[in-house]
Amino acid sequence: MEKLLHSVYLDEEKCLGCTTCLRSCPTGAIRVRGGKAIINESKCIDCGECIRICPHHAKLAKTDPLSLINDFKYKVAIPAPAIIGQFKTKYSFENILSAIKALGFDEVVEVAYGAEVVGQALKYEYHAKRYPKPLISSACPAVVKLIQVRFPELTDNICRLKSPMAMTARLVRKRLRDEGNYKNSEIGVFFITPCAAKATMVNNPASSEYDKYDQIDGAIAIKDIYPDIVKNLNDCNIQEGIHNTTPEAFSWALSGGECEYLKNKNVLHVDGIQNVINVLDEIECGKLDTIEFFEGLACIGGCVGGCLTVENNYVAKMYIQDRAKKMKQTSTIHMPDEYVKSIYNSGMMHIKERILPRSPEPLDQDINKAIEKMKQIEILEEKLPGLDCGSCGSPGCRALAEDIVAGKAKEIDCVFVLKDRVRDLSVLTNELLQVEHPTEKPVNKKPEFSE
Ligand code: SF4
Numbered sequence: 520m521e522k523l524l525h526s527v528y529l530d531e532e533k534c535l536g537c538t539t540c541l542r543s544c545p546t547g548a549i550r551v552r553g554g555k556a557i558i559n560e561s562k563c564i565d566c567g568e569c570i571r572i573c574p575h576h577a578k579l580a581k582t583d584p585l586s587l588i589n590d591f592k593y594k595v596a597i598p599a600p601a602i603i604g605q606f607k608t609k610y611s612f613e614n615i616l617s618a619i620k621a622l623g624f625d626e627v628v629e630v631a632y633g634a635e636v637v638g639q640a641l642k643y644e645y646h647a648k649r650y651p652k653p654l655i656s657s658a659c660p661a662v663v664k665l666i667q668v669r670f671p672e673l674t675d676n677i678c679r680l681k682s683p684m685a686m687t688a689r690l691v692r693k694r695l696r697d698e699g700n701y702k703n704s705e706i707g708v709f710f711i712t713p714c715a716a717k718a719t720m721v722n723n724p725a726s727s728e729y730d731k732y733d734q735i736d737g738a739i740a741i742k743d744i745y746p747d748i749v750k751n752l753n754d755c756n757i758q759e760g761i762h763n764t765t766p767e768a769f770s771w772a773l774s775g776g777e778c779e780y781l782k783n784k785n786v787l788h789v790d791g792i793q794n795v796i797n798v799l800d801e802i803e804c805g806k807l808d809t810i811e812f813f814e815g816l817a818c819i820g821g822c823v824g825g826c827l828t829v830e831n832n833y834v835a836k837m838y839i840q841d842r843a844k845k846m847k848q849t850s851t852i853h854m855p856d857e858y859v860k861s862i863y864n865s866g867m868m869h870i871k872e873r874i875l876p877r878s879p880e881p882l883d884q885d886i887n888k889a890i891e892k893m894k895q896i897e898i899l900e901e902k903l904p905g906l907d908c909g910s911c912g913s914p915g916c917r918a919l920a921e922d923i924v925a926g927k928a929k930e931i932d933c934v935f936v937l938k939d940r941v942r943d944l945s946v947l948t949n950e951l952l953q954v955e956h957p958t959e960k961p962v963n964k965k966p967e968f969s970e
């Protein structure tokens with residue numbers, strides 16, 4: 520797949536310009552102009568809200584086709600923990616993973632494996648001095664981007680451990696290279712993704728420090744391969760030992776899964792992008808100063824609610840909890856501490872660069888002009904009705920004022936301004952008629968659009 524800044528995009532043919540998506544976008548990235556939605560790339564965080572809400576299915580996520588795996592000699596699938604929630608519990612882990620392998624992969628390694636490493640390492644990272652508190656989880660790339668765009672003062676709080684997805688890829692590649700049968704370039708690692716945000720992350724990692732040894736060669740949507748996995752469930756060779764992760768690790772698919780690794784700490788986990796925004800607002804204001812770790816996930820319920828999954832998120836949660844409960848009854852063997860510590864101390868788990876804010880487009884490069892434009896925006900905002908109805912094609916009156924000053928919209932895009940202008944014009948027309956033909960009755964004495 521080409522390197523994309525975003526995986527969320529618009530199918531113009533399907534878009535009717537209804538403005539439904541406008542109001543759901545948490546960063547105000549959408550406008551409707553000329554009857555079609557437009558996504559502002561500098562603001563979009565790939566949260567997938569617009570995909571979920573569009574009644575015409577005009578918002579989509581660009582992911583990779585399964586056929587891409589054929590470009591590689593050795594093909595590895597790394598499915599997100601959410602995959603397990605897509606299937607009834609009558610199917611064993613081994614059955615589900617073997618059905619994925621039967622799609623043409625040489626090997627399947629659950630991302631839950633990387634989650635176990637990252638989860639255990641979190642205990643060490645938590646004590647690192649480099650973070651202001653609360654430490655904020657970096658597990659959800661949509662939330663990381665949200666912080667970069669809307670909460671720039673909190674970017675230093677974001678945990679700089681690599682994601683379970685990147686760690687899984689790295690550890691698999693390392694093992695295969697050590698075994699010596701394949702060159703790094705011959706190994707294709709494919710993430711089976713529940714969401715658009717992670718598809719973007721595969722194609723455009725947030726940090727240049729992700730290198731070829733973390734490389735993931737494609738993101739395949741769960742929903743795209745789901746029907747074929749279902750077909751394989753009943754007639755694939757079930758490989759024993761293909762599954763070896765803990766209930767804690769695959770519970771990363773649920774909100775609170777990561778918090779489980781920081782027992783005895785004051786942790787808070789929140790799901791759903793608007794709820795995450797509300798909590799980040801409070802953290803930014805210093806209201807939640809007793810919280811030591813914050814896990815925010817953009818989707819309702821966590822990754823089981825990702826826009827590229829198939830199963831209802833509550834049902835998927837039930838399946839995962841059910842499996843976790845049963846496994847916990849038998850045994851939970853975590854990875855040896857020394858193993859995790861050796862990976863942690865090797866430095867391969869860390870993003871060393873700071874995660875920086877993503878600044879919005881400046882009003883103007885010239886500071887004086889920018890100040891002047893800011894004043895114009897405030898004057899315009901005062902004139903607008905303040906209803907934030909979105910019918911102008913901007914998500915609110917302030918946004919419309921900004922768009923007008925940026926030359927991207929007109930005052931009469933606001934239906935209320937337009938109505939006033941038409942009324943003024945009608946009054947003026949009548950006055951002129953009276954001057955020209957004093958005996959004629961005024962036309963349209965009572966405007967049709969009376970309030
Ligand atoms: S993916 Fe999220 S941030 Fe991007 S345009 Fe859609 S709703 Fe807005």
Ligand code: SF4
Binds near residue numbers: 565823
């Ligand atoms: S919660 Fe999980 S599925 Fe949803 S956007 Fe974040 S990482 Fe993706």
